[in-house]
Amino acid sequence: MRLENKFYLNENWKTKLIEISRDDNNREEISKAKKWIDAEVPGAIHTDLISSGLIPDPFFGENELRLQWIGHANWLYKTSFNYPKNFNKDLDTYIVFEGLDTVAQIFLNGKEIGSSDNMFRKYSFNITNELKQKGNNLEIIFASPYKYARAQEEKLGKLPVALNSERVYIRKAQYSFGWDWGPEFATSGIWRPVYLSQKAEYSIEGIKFDTLNITENNALVEARITLNKKLEDGHKVVITLSNEENIIKEISSPNESEIKINIEVPGVKLWWPNNYGEQTLYTLKVHITNNEDKIIDESERKVGIRKIELKLEEAGKPQFQLQVNGKPVFAKGANWIPADSFIPRVSNEKYRYLIQAAKNANMNILRVWGGGFYENDIFYELCDELGLMVWQDFMFACASYPEHEEFINNVTEEVTQNINRLQHHACLTIWCGNNENEWIWFREHNTSYKEMPGYKIYHDIIPGLLNELDPVRPYWPSSPFGDDDDPDSMLSGNRHQWDIWSFWVDYNKVVKDESLFVTEFGFQSSAGYDTIKKVLQKDERHAQSKIFEFHNKQVEGPERLFKFMSAHLAVRTGLEDFVYLTQLNQGLALRECVEHWQSRFPATNGSIIWQLNDCWPVASWALIDSGLIPKLSYYMIKKSFNPMLVHLTKVSDSLKIIVQNNGVKNFNGSIELKFVPLPSGNIEKINSKKINIEPLSKDEIFSLSLPAEVKEGKAIIIATLFDEDDRQVNRNYYKELEWKYISLPDAKIETTLTNKNEKLKVKTSKPAFFIFIRNNEVEFDDNSFILLPGEEKDVAIKIKDKKVFKKKFAVTSLNQFLQRKGK
DSSP: OOSOEEEEOOSSEEEEEEEESOOTTOHHHHHHHTSOEEEOSSOOHHHHHHHTTSSOOTTSTTHHHHTGGGGGEEEEEEEEEOOOTTOOTTSOOEEEESOEESEEEEEETTEEEEEEEBTTSOEEEEOGGGOOSSOEEEEEEEOOHHHHHHHHHHHHOOOOBSSOGGGGGSBSOGGGBOOSSSOBOOOOEEOSOEEEEEOOSSOEEEEEEEEEEEOSSOEEEEEEEEESSOOOTTOEEEEEEEOSSOEEEEEEOOSOSEEEEEEEETTOOOBOOTTTSOBOOEEEEEEEEOTTSOEEEEEEEEEOOOOEEEEEEETTEEEEEEEETTEEEOEEEEEEOOSSSSGGGOOHHHHHHHHHHHHHTTOOEEEEOTTSOOOOHHHHHHHHHHTOEEEEEOSOBSBOOOOOHHHHHHHHHHHHHHHHHHTTOSSEEEEESOBSHHHHHHHHHOSOGGGSTTHHIIIIIHHHHHHHHOOSSOEESSBSBOSSSSTTOSSSSBEEOOTBTTTSBOGGGGGGOOOSOEEEOOOOBOOOHHHHGGGSOGGGOBTTOHHHHHTOOSTTHHHHHHHHHHHHSOOOOBHHHHHHHHHHHHHHHHHHHHHHHHHTTTTSOEEEESOSOOSSSOSBSOSBOTTSOBOHHHHHHHHHTSSEEEEEEEETTEEEEEEEEOSSSOEEEEEEEEEEETTTOOOEEEEEEEEEEOTTEEEEEEEEEOOHHHHTTSEEEEEEEEETTOOEEEEEEEOSSOGGGOOOOOOOEEEEEETTTTEEEEEESSOEEEEEEEOTTEEESOOSEEEOTTOOEEEEEEESOTTTOOSOOEEEOGGGGOOOOOO
């Protein structure tokens, strides 16, 4: 009797191509791929081919096109192993695959022991009778995802699907077939760990945790434990809930295979979203003891005590509001897509960087989009730790899906496994059935979404499973969705606001938007200069090159970049200038949208930007590019998501200056108004005032008649908010004309490293707008800011690698593009 033994089979793998249905004139590469090469597990066939030097960087230039043959091939993976020395021959041995991508046959010592057809499922097979003491040969044949999916489509019929139609017939990350921000790389391989497993006679199969009730200082929680079978012969389960200070309760359970225990928690410390309170986590431990009180199996989870509710009505009117521990939360965040086209390349460090960046940008929610995959455990653990709520889609996106029995059974097991894996996480806030399926059906077919193939998956199968496995957490059938015939209506439910950008509407029209909760909206820009130039040949490094446009996957995406840039800013096609201007325009668009929706709280209760991250170097909607370089828009959103906001709003011929406190603490500080004549930039102070703003409220501080100079585009008004210690908290501005019509002064911007290279001091000779500082080896705490003469801004910096760090900073500002020269 012992705890689970695991013997990982992640070493000594080889792979080769065994069959192909398309060669794309890549005969030399294909010929080499038919010979054994080293393979990495977890890994993907594309990364194995890269490591072996058989293919070039898939992201460079148009290499995506020449490498399509890889997804049209069958691949054989093999390894060998001996029977583990610490295994017990009296116990059954299982082989466990935590993730196979995707359709595979598995052979051990020449005998087929199992198969897979779902990337999102764990597979386990009893191999006790197939093992040898030495020289066990394990082989896995992966079928071409295209060949399999197209055969299913031919057999069962073509469905209405955005992009590659066959993708819906294979339970595989849908973005791997290409999306409007990502390349088409249909991967194969062992993408999560594989191991041999032996367990004791009695074992813990699952742990669930719910918060049932919260009073002023106490909470009632529930632990649900699933065992492999009912305990006998003096065995028992012991459940312990504790925090860093003390053990809350230790309970011995009855001898059942399904155990439900309620635990009262006095003096409870709650889990809150970022900027709403602390992220306290408790440790829930479960172990089984035998009749000698020896532990034979144990497991533990980090859990948070919090109550999540989705409020859909207020005073008889539709609402869509997330409430945490009884308090309304304005959801500020971004959509999360897979962080690489080749998932196993995403390191824990990359996860931490991106999720920490979301927290640092004052976000409190990330939405795991339904065209990717159910994220790795580290993602949810970091969100628990950092206070990022998670809107979790199930993996269905932009399509009608089949409903035949085999598919439904497969999906049922997939959904069950992932609910059981993720349910205990404090961050997990809401489940959602799919991404845009009902909306696309309604828009393209003009009939009820109830007629859509796949309807019963999101409205019957998934809610039925959740009612059994996770009945406390909110569920929403789709995004967008509501009570109206149009699932994307502003009148109920949540919304995807794609009139702006995708349907060619400019961002300044957002003032008319009255959405209750916006789960997707966005504006494109180029990846950072240092990221995008690496995938472009030198003669392609300009905004209208063929390859630069190839790295924008939206139909007419490049055209939109130019249209909206020309509407607001100067137009340049040199790569560095184009990158700066598109990123600035993105930031201006997102700023206007999120500040509009926040000003409507509690009528509007969320703005989730499309998207936080990228999977390759591309012009997209991301705030942080695939090289992990934040764009100008990231820093602008960080300011707009600040709990303290200054709004400058024109009403008739007056300018209203309103301060909004989206935080949970009282704000004491001051506000200062300045008048900036242009192009001279000689600043004049208008007014200042001490202020006190209560939590979740806003106050009008000033109202003034608009000066003629502002109306004519010859001046800007700047409002700056300071805290009690005179530290700048937020800054905003008002101008009447588009930036392209305004003349800005020639600002001389200086940067100086101070404080042992931990800070960068910035100052300017004239008002400088949207200063952006670049250095690949530095992480900046702030960027893309407005700076006035006489101010010295200390930007905290973190040098990534001091060995290669160069004390050279590239500085750009909007002033450089808006200086009128002439007689």
